[in-house]
Amino acid sequence: MKKQWWKESVVYQIYPRSFMDSNGDGIGDIQGIISKLDYLQELGIDVVWLSPVYDSPNDDNGYDISDYRNIMHEFGSMADWEEMLGEMHKRGIKLVMDLVVNHSSDEHAWFIESRKSKENVYREYYIWREGKDGKEPNNWESVFSGSAWKYDDQTGEYYLHLFSQKQPDLNWENPQLRSEIYDMMKFWLDKGIDGFRMDVINFISKVPGLPDAPNPEGKPYASGHDYFMNGPRIHEFLQEMNEKVLSRYDAMTVGEMPGVTPEEAELYTGNDRNELNMVFQFEHMDVDSGAGGKWDVIPFDLPKLKEILTKWQTGLHGKGWNSLYWNNHDQPRVVSRFGNDSEYRVESAKMLGTLLHMMQGTPYIYQGEELGMTNVRFESIDDYQDIETLNMFKEKVQEGKAPEDIMASIYTKGRDNARTPMQWNATENAGFTAGTPWLQVNPNYKAINAEAAMKDPQSIFHFYKQLIELRKMNPIIPYGSFELLHGDHPTLYAYIRRYEGEELLVVGNVSNETGLFEAPEDVKINEEEKRILISNYGVEKMESAQRFELKPWEVRVYKYPAN
Numbered sequence: 001m002k003k004q005w006w007k008e009s010v011v012y013q014i015y016p017r018s019f020m021d022s023n024g025d026g027i028g029d030i031q032g033i034i035s036k037l038d039y040l041q042e043l044g045i046d047v048v049w050l051s052p053v054y055d056s057p058n059d060d061n062g063y064d065i066s067d068y069r070n071i072m073h074e075f076g077s078m079a080d081w082e083e084m085l086g087e088m089h090k091r092g093i094k095l096v097m098d099l100v101v102n103h104s105s106d107e108h109a110w111f112i113e114s115r116k117s118k119e120n121v122y123r124e125y126y127i128w129r130e131g132k133d134g135k136e137p138n139n140w141e142s143v144f145s146g147s148a149w150k151y152d153d154q155t156g157e158y159y160l161h162l163f164s165q166k167q168p169d170l171n172w173e174n175p176q177l178r179s180e181i182y183d184m185m186k187f188w189l190d191k192g193i194d195g196f197r198m199d200v201i202n203f204i205s206k207v208p209g210l211p212d213a214p215n216p217e218g219k220p221y222a223s224g225h226d227y228f229m230n231g232p233r234i235h236e237f238l239q240e241m242n243e244k245v246l247s248r249y250d251a252m253t254v255g256e257m258p259g260v261t262p263e264e265a266e267l268y269t270g271n272d273r274n275e276l277n278m279v280f281q282f283e284h285m286d287v288d289s290g291a292g293g294k295w296d297v298i299p300f301d302l303p304k305l306k307e308i309l310t311k312w313q314t315g316l317h318g319k320g321w322n323s324l325y326w327n328n329h330d331q332p333r334v335v336s337r338f339g340n341d342s343e344y345r346v347e348s349a350k351m352l353g354t355l356l357h358m359m360q361g362t363p364y365i366y367q368g369e370e371l372g373m374t375n376v377r378f379e380s381i382d383d384y385q386d387i388e389t390l391n392m393f394k395e396k397v398q399e400g401k402a403p404e405d406i407m408a409s410i411y412t413k414g415r416d417n418a419r420t421p422m423q424w425n426a427t428e429n430a431g432f433t434a435g436t437p438w439l440q441v442n443p444n445y446k447a448i449n450a451e452a453a454m455k456d457p458q459s460i461f462h463f464y465k466q467l468i469e470l471r472k473m474n475p476i477i478p479y480g481s482f483e484l485l486h487g488d489h490p491t492l493y494a495y496i497r498r499y500e501g502e503e504l505l506v507v508g509n510v511s512n513e514t515g516l517f518e519a520p521e522d523v524k525i526n527e528e529e530k531r532i533l534i535s536n537y538g539v540e541k542m543e544s545a546q547r548f549e550l551k552p553w554e555v556r557v558y559k560y561p562a563n
């Protein structure tokens with residue numbers, strides 16, 4: 001397998017709105033980020049993925065871009081951004097920018113022109129269609145509820161928006177649009193950035209004719225996924241982007257790709273494919289979603305999670321590359337989701353971090369994960385800010401669902417769980433802002449914050465620091481093979497990695513009860529030469545690794561020469 005710097009790196013995701021506010025307006029900003037770069041250097045991460053900082057009316061917190069070449073005023077200026085890049089590079093930290101080109105904002109100059117008339121030169125930058133029988137052009141549902149089409153009076157046609165009405169989809173069929181995007185990418189790469197994270201990049205090619213989606217239940221709108229995920233021209237577009245832009249830079253590229261399989265991921269990331277470096281897929285994030293989708297919460301099923309992650313570990317090995325993550329700005333906090341965020345918060349956060357960081361792929365740490373930040377429960381829907389959550393709430397209330405039940409799903413799955421301000425210290429508003437935060441701080445900040453974590457050698461922060469270091473010291477972590485043990489076990493997560501005559505044994509207890517690990521007959525652990533790489537409880541040196549008891553949420557990683 002080819003060695004690459006981005007296979008050996010650990011990425012830290014910053015959601016700028018919630019990271020650090022330097023000027024007291026309640027909104028995180030670039031100077032705030034600069035003030036925390038020493039903290040990131042101390043943690044030891046290699047790359048920052050910065051969620052969008054471009055000009056935006058913030059209908060979807062920056063994922064609706066009105067000017068791709070300027071910085072959002074609330075976040076600072078281009079000079080601030082340049083200073084930030086310089087300060088990152090000085091500390092050996094690379095910067096990966098968010099590239100949101102499936103859609104723009106409806107306030108982007110292209111769209112303002114495009115909607116003016118059917119003859120406008122920018123008309124074909126977006127996807128306009130006539131209505132069908134006095135209704136939308138097709139029955140696709142927006143990811144953010146309701147129809148994916150919006151009628152526009154000025155020309156009497158509809159435009160497609162897979163996300164909010166203020167996020168019109170760009171028309172990648174138009175070569176002129178594609179070439180503008182490539183120029184814009186070069187603009188940032190020439191400024192010295194180190195790569196792009198590409199927002200829902202596998203949505204950019206739509207099936208021609210935009211056919212209606214099957215709708216057996218006769219709902220008002222239906223999921224059009226099959227007509228825009230991994231669409232017919234997607235590989236052609238990415239290969240063109242690669243040829244025209246990416247191949248000319250040493251850039252790391254990660255494609256956010258809902259609904260992708262390992263077989264498709266191989267096409268997106270295979271060595272000889274000239275597309276992207278890695279995918280960022282969601283299959284393991286759907287493990288607690290029922291047939292009704294994300295808000296239809298079902299109990300967490302560990303064997304199912306193991307099955308999914310194993311499929312990715314073995315399916316892409318030697319063929320392509322995947323990201324490893326438990327959290328991002330769209331997901332609830334993992335310690336609340338798969339761990340125990342009360343009695344065993346510290347133990348379970350460390351255990352989950354270990355299970356993930358010992359796998360193959362590029363790990364992503366989402367801000368606050370290294371502190372074990374938890375989900376939040378705001379009393380009223382009015383305390384929430386996220387457009388996805390607010391639209392869904394409105395829609396479900398209209399359908400007659402009980403508000404308490406909707407709130408329960410928001411507590412478990414809502415995106416604002418990830419977006420509460422970063423908890424820096426125990427002072428008011430967690431030290432995030434001197435003003436009023438745009439989204440309330442999680443009230444547990446007095447106990448859970450960076451200052452306290454940095455002082456405590458047993459903290460999750462220091463443990464994550466170790467996990468990051470281990471990846472650097474042990475090529476078996478990025479490059480080894482993977483074998484799952486005891487796949488059906490309801491509470492143990494165990495696997496073996498193998499590489500050049502060495503083995504790693506990883507065993508975690510995903511439970512509030514004690515557990516017992518016994519290596520299967522055919523697995524022989526080298527007891528004589530084994531050593532503990534990392535663990536979240538003390539381990540006796542003499543203790544057997546072949547068979548041992550685990551405390552609640554205990555995790556151990558052994559390394560030894562293969563027998």
Ligand code: NOJ
Binds near residue numbers: 063100199256329330
């Ligand atoms: C995925 C992003 O991660 C999410 O935050 C955003 O709302 C959608 N794409 C639309 O850009």
